Amino acid sequence: MLRVVLPKGSLEKATLELFEAADLPVNRSSSVDYQATIDDPRIESVRILRPQEIPTYVAEGLFDVGITGRDWVEETSSVVQSLGELKYSKNTSNPIRMVVAVAGDSPAESVQDLPNGVRVQTEYLELTRRYFEAKGVEANIRLSYGATEAKIPDIADCVVEITETGRALKAAGLKVIDVILTSYTEVIANPAAYADPEKRKAMEQVMTLLNGVLDARGxxxxxxxxxxxxxxxxxxxxxxxxxxxxxxxxxxxxxxxxxxxxxxxxxxxxxxxxxxxxxxxxxxxxxxxx
CATH class of the missing domain: 3.30.70.120 (Alpha-Beta Plaits)
Structure with missing residues (x-):
């Protein structure tokens, strides 16, 4: 019935453990297999893909339900139905924060203190562009493929990065001057699938199991x-x-x-x-x- 897509990468292990605890174990031939099954009559198929892609695919109707972060829903401007937050992340039950960070010795205390033409590195091009436009700061925004916090000061003046604990930013000698958004892991649905009474009931039942596990933790x-x-x-x-x-x-x-x-x-x-x-x-x- 439900075509489900789960996140590959940093959320993968925590997500699979959650489904296992919810009596919805994900079965696949190996850890690098992107296709999987769940032995449950409510779930027709399972794919495992990068969370960056999931909002777009769910919005387009390739999948009925997906798990990703609110950060990627906002980055892709995907029109999806939220089924609710699942309060877990890579290492903790805390949300991730998308922050604006600069060198620790920078005189900037807010985004408005940054000069026009400021060099910004990020994985979130669209969110960052909209953010700086809203703040009235002209920014030279470049795509970062990782290790973003290490690119200050020679490659970038500023980074827009996600952080769960803040340790990596502190280790790189950076300071946070603004928080763009707070993002928990989120279950999203295709709006047309959500409008189908049978599929919607299946979605709600699966959410009951997942939330039951999270409520029991701790x-x-x-x-x-x-x-x-x-x-x-x-x-x-x-x-x-x-x-x-x-x-x-x-x-x-x-x-x-x-x-x-x-x-x-x-x-x-x-x-x-x-x-x-x-x-x-x-x-x-x-x-x-x-």
Whole structure:
């Protein structure tokens, strides 16, 4: 039913891991095979291509659904339907930022401080052109094929580059003077395919599975028992997504379950024990579907 295109390159590993966790494993003959399958009746075919190309192909109807970045949707001016953001990137769950950066010792503190004719290197020619035009700065914009941050100061005065952590820019001695956009990984659909009720339902179901995995990341399930006299004290220190699940125990007392953030467990478990909880169990969660 759905013709799906997934990103090759920096997002590839994280995307394939997400689909695996969502019980939609991507099968292909080798890591360099650009054609794949997913054993699911909602998915007819899978291709793996560079994210730069995906918005255009989805807009043209070559694929029904694609995963790319908002940066490439904007760069290509593709008319697509957004199915929502998937909050993961190459190394973290943080978005990438498209930034304007100059040498660390440059007197420029904003784009308006740059002179007309400023030399700009970027992989995003159209976005960069529109940006500098909107700022009223005449720029000499050149296409960069990589290592963009290394081209200051001899090849470029300024770069427009994406960054996830900012480490590469700092290592190159650059400073950021503006952020053009913030971009998460995004699921996009062809508008005509999205208008088809059957395909739209399939898209929504797949998104439920993917979002369920992402919502579960960084969270764990805590199970515990507590005597009646300690119930209120335990609930006072037990975080939850909405409210804990509480059941009566056959021998008296209560069994309580709650989903909590993994990063807080080291503080929560001792506090629960001190409040009177017993038999605490921490469990991994595969998916959370509200």
């Amino acid at each position: 969270r764990v399930m805590l199970k515990l028992n507590v005597a009646a006299e300690h119930k209120d004290a335990v609930l006072a220190v037990l975080p939850s997504m909405k409210s804990p699940t509480i059941n009566d125990l056959s021998g008296g007392g209560f069994a309580i379950e709650s989903v909590v953030e993994k990063k807080t467990v080291n503080l929560v478990i001792p506090a629960l024990r001190e409040a009177g909880a017993t038999d605490l169990v921490e469990m991994q969660i595969s998916k959370i579907v509200p």
